[in-house]
Amino acid sequence: MPEGFSGLLTTAVFLPLAGALLIALLVKGDKRVRAVAGIIALAELVLSVVIFVNYDRDAAGFQMVDRVTDWVGAPSLKIDYFLGLDGLSAPLVLLTGILGFVAIISSFFSVKQRVREYFVWLLVLQTAVMGVFTALDFIMFFLLWELELVPMFFLISIWGSGRREYSAMKFVIFTFLGSAFMLVGILVLYFSTGTFDMTALPESIEGARLLLPAGAVFGLLFAGFAIKLPVWPLHTWLPDAHTDAPTAVSVMLAGVLLKMGGYGMIRVSATMFPGVMDDLAWLLATAGVVNILYGAVVTMRQTDLKRLVAFSSISHMGFVLLGLSAVAGAASSVGMTGASLQMFTHGTITGLMFLLVGLVYDRAHTRYIPDLGGLASRMPALAVGFLVAGLASLGLPGTSGFVAELLIFLGAFPAWSWITAISATGVVLTAGYILWMIQRTMFGPKLERWETLKDPSPWELVPVAVLVAVILLVGIYPSIVSDVFRAGVDPIAQAIQNVPEVALR
């Protein structure tokens, strides 16, 4: 049982919250608010890099544990304060640090009204996400999972565009629905095993008599993750929420919030129910191919840049499902590493995409693709960013998108050859919509109406450069991230491999 208190993760989780309180109570003036928020974001970025680098990938297991046993110690309810890091969560913590930084810096220039409130919510959001990725007590996990909704609701409904209230409400209701099932699942597990300790649960479940069949508990928990990822047909909140959210919130939403779904699937579903996971892998593969192709085909028809990127996320999250379905085959750890890497890489790529769409929108005041065109002649630096994001999104070698997709295909093929082969047609469809989008917005003759558009300032390009650097770095030498992920998912994949054939029906 991991014990101790190093304080590093606690700092990472609660630093943004402390910053939010500081800004809410003490800081006056928009300029100072921005400065403080920027400093906190930078500190958080540095901290997440330190945490990632310090994670000992050879030792594996949970590290940097912060644990207060019986934090809530009523006789019938024992809740720990329990944070920890393994190979699965370390890169996601890094991702949250990077995207949190990007989101805050990019908001400096685009958010003009109710500035103080905006940064407060953005920082609270970061605490929630950091917490979800590091919490190892199920109740803490659940609380932080829910906490994320509060800032999201305000961020979308106040600073959003279009039908922002509708979209914010839709997002919240969908997520609540999933959470309701999830809570039942968590409680069933607690009353069957007597623990909320997520590190102890896999073993406890194996020995315990569950109050509900394992398949049912699996389903309750999975529902919450499936809505978050999202899995078709539970995805319709996503295009609305992404499209109407402000730029930085879209970055966070696509970049890290969706990953909570994939993270939950590995941390909870696969780890605690290896047998069910093995049995239902066919369902994951099917859902994966549907997400990939359905998402890609619907993306083709979109005329709003943000909606296009949003639908492409549905397609890309299908790859996560496909990667997880590899658990039924010989190369399960390859597929799971691929799925995890896809979460990381999609976070950076789609984050970059939303960022650039935001920069275009700030200048042109439209996201309607047929109205745009010839932007490369006006804004060459922005066009380069778009090209990198687009090429990474379609899985070009040299970018991180390629490595993730390749690992997913390699992992899933031994288990589901035909489904994987059909999914692989997605690479052609993706190339289709990405290149078409680039052609229609960036290329073509100079248009008079965009005469006044200027490239973003160096400060606005900082977040773009950060994400481009990460995408290329991981693309050229993926081991820096994939080795950590592998250390995290390998034991889980092994456990599923070792499930006896007749574990449960």
Next chain:
Amino acid sequence: MISEIAVWLVFFLPLASFVAIAFVIRPFLNGYAVTAGYVSILAIATSLALSVWALGTVAHEHTSVEFAPHRWLTIGTLEISLGVTLDSLTAVMLLVVTSVSLMVQVYSTGYMKGDPGYARYYAYLSLFTASMLGLVLASSLVQLFVFWELVGLCSYLLIGFWYHKPSAAAAAKKAFIVTRIGDFGLLLALLYLFFNQDKFPAGLNALNISDINDAALGVLGSNVVTWIAVGIFAGAVGKSAQFPLHTWLPDAMEGPTPVSALIHAATMVAAGVFLVARFFPLFEASTTAMNAVAVIGGVTAIFAATMGLVQHDIKRVLAYSTVSQLGYMMLALGVGAYGAAIFHLFTHAFFKALLFLGSGSVSHAAGGTFDMRYMGGLRKVMPWTYVTFLVGSLSLAGLFPLAGFWSKDEILAHAWGAEGAVSQVVFWLALVSVFLTAFYMFRALFMTFEGDFKGGAAKDPKADAHGHHGEMHPHESPWPMVAPLVLLGLAAAAVGFIANPITDLGVVPIHWLTTFLSEGAAHETVEFNVGVATISSAIALAGIVLAYTIYGVRRPAISPEAMGRWFRPVHTLFYRKYYFDELYEGVLVRGVFYRGVAQALDWADKSIVDGVVRMVDRLGRNTGRAMGQLQNGQLQGYGLAISVGVLLIFGVYLLFR
């Protein structure tokens, strides 16, 4: 003996040049863009020198040079490593890529002079050269796939170099997507190989090229080998623009002409041929795969040549010619003529690069148009261009003693001598293509250089490149453009002797290149077949004579217009490219896919999937509203409800007591 570092440097030097231009010169020193060209040329020249060294080493050692690979990614049973292979095939390809790239880059200093994207252009060229060298050096299939996609990226970037032209932007996208359809097959082959990893003996890696070639035959069933070979071939079909994925290459001519010479004639499009050659032992193990390669190659050779007969745009003639010649190489591989195929790749790289650069020079003189109807009479004003273009055309047509003669003859002799019905059929396809090739090439030559000058870009309504208007005065191109033409002309004339099928020539022993490429393995060499050579030469001459009688004389007995009238339906069919663009883009992509499947799914997403969500939402609201109306605050109502409720409960209690 060459060190590993030196081999890697062949690849890394152009890469370094790309990094220097893209991250230093372009963003910070764009005022000194001209340095980009020098940096790039210096890098590629050094790479060329190292490539010659590498070729010398392999030739001297009579064996491939092996270096231990380096780990890139390891997960469980999956081990992906990076390494360099240096065998005879790689060594020959290195020489082709570096030398043609050097010529093209020197030429570009003249051709692209003053273009606002000059630094960007050289950045792309350097990246392309590095990727192409990485592709031929790759020792693992994943590594090969990486560079395979990267050359495709560079092709995309360079076709769309003038991205403000809608036609260029569209052509770039088309090239990327059509080749990606083929890459899908290559990806599946890769996955299928990894799937069979546990069948490989311990210590061998199913993704390592030499391990695949050495071990695959023994451990995989013939069906598996066939599927893998077919998948690999699909990749080659896309990259080498073979039927039915040929449609992107003619459109790719939207790129700058030196790019067409380097990427879309000499090197990248030949990568498909290289790929099949790289996995030749695998292909040889499957008759089905070999026949597929031969038939697709033969069909493409003749099919593309027919479209080349009627084009007005000189670059499009050359583009169809390239497709056709690549078909020739595939055909050769399909009938087992490994050495001959690579030999033809080698000679073709030089004479086709020469012809493309020549067409660029002509266009330069004519003010930017590529339409041959507005050229003519350029022989006198551009003697250097004319002579080198003539040498290239003769070489392509396959006349003795130029390079193209030897390589084409080697292929024909192989197909003639090979057993099986497929070889016989493709032999005749190839022979007809000889006639067509000679005809379209000399049609282009006569239209461009003979007769009177017809006004150039000033007369061409579609020309837009350099902004010349009014009276045109064509002139010979500057020396940076002429010098590469002359050097390539010498190569196009002379490199045929390295295959040397007739007799020992001292330094060049008989069948030198074929023997060298086979590295002592059992690829047989065919004897020089005087009969086949005579017939093919006669056929080529006939094509030239016919082209002369129609296009070469002032008052032809048969005018081109009359030809067009007589063969109207055929002419239209050829000119409209057998309506493949209409079928693919109009019917399949726009009609069936975009307006059909995609629209239907988009509608379903909005109306059905989200419709259900909205329905649930409405149901919830309405129920809530109905419940809300019950609570209207009137105490009598509540009292009534309570009384009825109590009575009901009491009644139920009594009933079920």
